[in-house]
Amino acid sequence: MYYFIVNPNSCCGRGKLIWKKLDNALQTSGVDYQVFLTEKPGDAKIYAKNLTEGCKDSSIIIAVGGDGTVNEILDGLSLCSLVTFGYIPAGSGNDLARSLKLPRNPIRCLKKILHPKYYKLMDYGVISYGEAEISHRRFMVSAGIGMDAAVCHNILYSRSRGLLHKLHIGKISYLLAGIKQLAVARPSSGYILLNGVQKIEFNHAYFISAHIHPYEGGGFKFAPDADFEDGKLSVCVMSNRKKRKLIPVLFNSLMGRKSLNKGTRFYSCEEILIHMDRPMAVHVDGESCFCQNDIEIRCIGRKLRMIV
Numbered sequence: 196m197y198y199f200i201v202n203p204n205s206c207c208g209r210g211k212l213i214w215k216k217l218d219n220a221l222q223t224s225g226v227d228y229q230v231f232l233t234e235k236p237g238d239a240k241i242y243a244k245n246l247t248e249g250c251k252d253s254s255i256i257i258a259v260g261g262d263g264t265v266n267e268i269l270d271g272l273s274l275c276s277l278v279t280f281g282y283i284p285a286g287s288g289n290d291l292a293r294s295l296k297l298p299r300n301p302i303r304c305l306k307k308i309l310h311p312k313y314y315k316l317m318d319y320g321v322i323s324y325g326e327a328e329i330s331h332r333r334f335m336v337s338a339g340i341g342m343d344a345a346v347c348h349n350i351l352y353s354r355s356r357g358l359l360h361k362l363h364i365g366k367i368s369y370l371l372a373g374i375k376q377l378a379v380a381r382p383s384s385g386y387i388l389l390n391g392v393q394k395i396e397f398n399h400a401y402f403i404s405a406h407i408h409p410y411e412g413g414g415f416k417f418a419p420d421a422d423f424e425d426g427k428l429s430v431c432v433m434s435n436r437k438k439r440k441l442i443p444v445l446f447n448s449l450m451g452r453k454s455l456n457k458g459t460r461f462y463s464c465e466e467i468l469i470h471m472d473r474p475m476a477v478h479v480d481g482e483s484c485f486c487q488n489d490i491e492i493r494c495i496g497r498k499l500r501m502i503v
Contacts, residue, residue, distance in 0.1 A: 197226060
């Protein structure tokens with residue numbers, strides 16, 4: 196049985212249009228399927244949990260939406276050997292689809308899912324945050340604290356976001372938000388602790404991101420060496436006393452090149468603790484986790500079976 200969890204509002208209604216095409220194709224294919232349409236944030240997580248809790252029968256869960264929809268479904272899945280995950284991108288950033296080199300045509304994606312040639316056991320991440328009550332959340336692509344998360348927050352609550360998506364220039368929203376946040380960003384002192392043993396301190400950190408996949412923010416390649424099958428996080432730390440030196444770093448990331456600028460450092464680890472001396476924005480797959488001082492991130496190696 197194929198279960199489709201669809202966000203019809205993704206990319207300002209693009210999800211609904213894509214689902215209509217997919218539904219027509221499915222009806223002529225003769226396969227057994229059910230569809231669950233989300234209406235509000237949190238619905239996709241609930242659907243995924245209800246469909247997979249107990250894992251008594253094999254099932255294929257297919258996300259139709261953006262990276263945020265994938266994040267919710269992953270967070271709700273009861274992962275076991277009987278659950279297989281598929282993805283048909285219908286968002287604005289589509290960083291997961293970019294990393295997996297999925298077809299842009301949704302019908303071609305559907306055919307890959309109905310007639311799979313390749314499965315992969317993929318890594319995913321878990322972030323923990325909060326003081327009085329610790330929250331845990333899975334993520335597929337990346338999690339971060341600082342300026343990159345502030346960009347995500349800005350986009351989530353931007354009044355112009357819908358207009359840009361209707362004009363099919365949603366990626367520009369990431370660039371505009373990035374320019375705005377770069378102008379107002381303030382660095383923070385703090386430290387990271389890699390695998391519980393290696394402590395690294397810094398004085399002027401603008402953001403720290405931990406990746407399963409290379410891209411975030413609609414195509415910024417902050418972690419060129421990220422490998423979703425190696426059981427490790429690829430960590431990017433952007434720390435520099437002079438803000439203007441961040442501009443070539445962001446440009447190189449947008450162009451898909453690894454930045455070798457002083458102040459940009461890369462690490463590989465299974466888990467990382469991040470402490471900032473003041474609260475900063477936090478995101479998982481572009482979704483807000485509000486502002487935090489401390490977060491812990493770890494990689495769960497090769498536990499998600501996915502059609503690619």
